[in-house]
Amino acid sequence: MKTIDFILNGKPIRSELSADRRFLDVLRKELGLTGAKEGCGEGECGACSVLLDGKIVQSCILPLASVDGKTVMTIEGYKKTKKFKAIETAFLKEGASQCGICTPGMVMATEYLLKNNPAPSYDEIRHGLSGNLCRCTGYNMIFNAIRRAAKEGEGLW
């Protein structure tokens, strides 16, 4: 039996599921991790964002095959980090989350942005978050929250 092996939030996983399964379904249905959400299902909205070897990807268009031998971090794993705390606090202070559907994806996109650019300009934040849509907040609160997270979490990234 061919298996697909990967590290998920620090734990090794061996999967016997078919390689053409959408990774989002594997997370939500098979592994019970419902933090990543399904918005559009076609790569446009970012609600399903996860980190694959530290890089943001959309899990709704990620075949299970693509995680073989790799490391995946979802919001459930990221929640345990100090960086998450900094982002969470900033999102709360700026009112950057309303219904919350986009929030896990926004947080993953923030991590990917700040890891590569700890002090982004407003334009760089907009560019970094260009794959994540929000129907509630109108973005300014989210961009402000990211600026705040970068400032108040200085030294973490």
Next chain:
Amino acid sequence: MVDNVIPKSLDEALEHLAKGDYQIINGGTDLMVKNRAWSETRLDFKKNMLYVRSLEALDYIKRENNVLRIGATTSLESLLYHEHVPSVMKECLHLFASPAIRNMATLSGNIGNASPAGDGLLITYLLDGVIVLVNAEGVRKVRINDYVKGPGTTDRRSDEMIKEIQLHDDAFDYTVFNKVGGRASDSISKTSFAGAVRHEKGIIKDIRIAIGAVAATVIKDKSVEHMLRGQSIHQLKEKIPQILEAYEPHIQPIDDQRSNRSYRKKVAMNLLEAFLRQIASKE
């Protein structure tokens, strides 16, 4: 049932391709969307699938003088931040989808998709790309204009895969990339334009023009480019109406849900003229 293979080496991938009925899937950002099924149900793949995206041996960016060699599994995001990548390509990649898509998507996938609106394809035409194909027997090189046969069709044989893309850069003085679409990024181009020029003491040494999404494939007219090489900027300025006339018959856009024919044609001609006038202003 379809077979799913994750090859561990290029040789293993080529062995499967030699059997003839495997579809290559790379980043999957086109194929996963095209074969989308309802959530939680299986994808609608009709063929055996060969997942090549994790082949590390094809993940590279190298430069030898003016030739940029891009391995087939290199992500667009790596290209965007790589020192060897020319600025006109970076401008294009900056507006290409989003970081999450760029982390999976590849240039070989964009070329394999062969959409006339493909942004990576436009740059591959602009930089006179050569596609390096490989099968179990060996390697074959094909120029991009011979490789793309029409929307969605290429010269690839069923046992071959793209191994590398070779782009021919130059020390350009002035380049432009324009993408006219619904949103700035993350949208399919209605019309796209890329131009590059190198001049020395008022003489045009190299000029390249590529126009996307306005015909069955990207438009690049080498005869016009050759005609302009060696001419002075002043001569180019005088020839602008003539140059526009030469491109005009190539521009045959279609009406579709994204835009209409006459709008696209007008935009393409305007972008071309603006590029030529910019060069002329450097006289």
